[in-house]
Structures are given as structure tokens and as C-alpha cells.
Amino acid sequence: MRAMTLALILGMALPGLAAAEEIGSVDTVFKWLGPNHKIVVEAFDDPEVDGVTCYLSRAKTGGIKGGLGLAEDRAEASIACRQVGPIRINEKLKDGEVVFKERTSLVFKTMQVVRFFDEARNTLVYLVYSDRIIEGSPQNAVTAIPVLPWPVAQ
Template identity: 80%
Template structure:
């Protein structure tokens, strides 16, 4: 019963999928892939006309290659208007628009969206969390909602 409820919950709240734009190597590893910084793009699933670009560290080596390493918490984000902005439903402050696992079990990187109604601006925040202890490191970007 719990598995069914979890499955239905996942279907009800689709998140954006990232497309890798490019990467640079930062540390050479003798075995396994190098440590690197990746740049990914994703479209906001509820706001047509907005694309976000996320850069973040990916740990290499044998453990990184096997998906067992924990990636660093640092990330940078830049969201841009790439077309006419159209809202696809009601926006909730702090709504998660992107989430990716950054360790085997306990750590994720996520992007949440806020609507600053007073300034007619969309605000996106990227941060990393862990079940027991998250990180205060974060980055923010904002897009004024204007006619295209």
C-alpha cells in the first residue's frame, strides 16, 4: 500500500529533467572518471518560457564512477526568460522544480521557486540538503516577468 501511494505521489508532482550542456574536468583521477563541473539546463515545468542553468561539482574516481561518492554542496544557478512566460497552473512559494540525488542515499540538490508578487518576479533558489544535516550554501537567481 505504501509503495502504491509513493508511486502516485511521484506521478502527481513531475519535476524538471536536466539536460547536460557541457562539463570541464577539475581533478585528474588515475582510476575512474575525473572530478568535474557540469552545466545542466532544465525548463520550469509550471512556467513556460523559463529555462534554468545549473552548474555543480560531480565527484569522480572509482566511487564517483559507481555512483557511490557524495558530491559537494556548492552550485550556481542562472534562470532566464527564453520565450513568452505563461503560468501552467497555480504557483506555490517554495515549490520544488528540480531535484537530483548527490549521494547514494541521504543527500540531494534541489531548486525551488518563489513568486515575488510585489515586484512581479520569479525567484529560484538552489541548495543541498541531507537527512540529518543540510548545507547553508546556496545560490539565487531572479527573472522579472515581462512581455516577450
């Protein structure tokens, strides 16, 4: 009960984070009981930068534990962010700001995406990684978007 209360409190303490929309998935391992192991592709829009959408692919553990939300997902993830419209920055950006966070185990492990702005190159940089309260993982992926003018339709 305490673990669920802690997870609820932590979830409420992170306002302004993007919510992901599942684009699709593929099964990787058949499970007799519960859902199969799979790779999911999700999309989310940067909450502070209009015109940017990020796509994540990551493993989701199936089986009985996975179906009940008790399994720990692997730390690997891939990210690709793209300009999908005119880029407009809504607030002053903070380097390393978390723009997306999702629980990948019952309580202790999360996957998150942080944003940096490379001012010298006028480029937004997004980093995805997994962390755990006790020990994180060095596995990560990065993508970058140059801030360019968006062509106007004639």
C-alpha cells in the first residue's frame, strides 16, 4: 500500500510532462499466460516547444507480471524527435528539463526524456535514459533537431 501511495504522490508531483500515445507494437516473445513481450512505439509532443514530436521505441515485459504491472521493463530505448510544424518555444528552456517520464517497474525504475538547448548551434537535443533509485543504467539514446524556419504553404 505504501508503494502505491508513493507512486501516486510522485506522479502528481510531475505536472507539465508530456503524455505518450501508443502508435503501434510488435510481439517479440510469445507467453502462454498474460500478454506477450513486445516492443512499443509511442509518440509525445514536447510540452514547452510547439512543433516538436518525439517517438520512443522500448521493450515492454509481458507474462503474468507484465499484465499486472509488476514486471520491470528493460532499460533500452530508442528516440527520434522531429520538427512537425513551426517551432515555437513557449517558456525559457532549462537544460536537462524532464519532458517525458514513464514508470518501467512497480516503483523504483523510470524511463525519462530530458531536453537540452544547444544555443551555439540553435539545436534542441533530447536524451532518453532509464534510472532507478538505487542504480541507474548507462544505456541511452539521443536525437537532435535544428531549429529552422517552417515553410509556409502557398
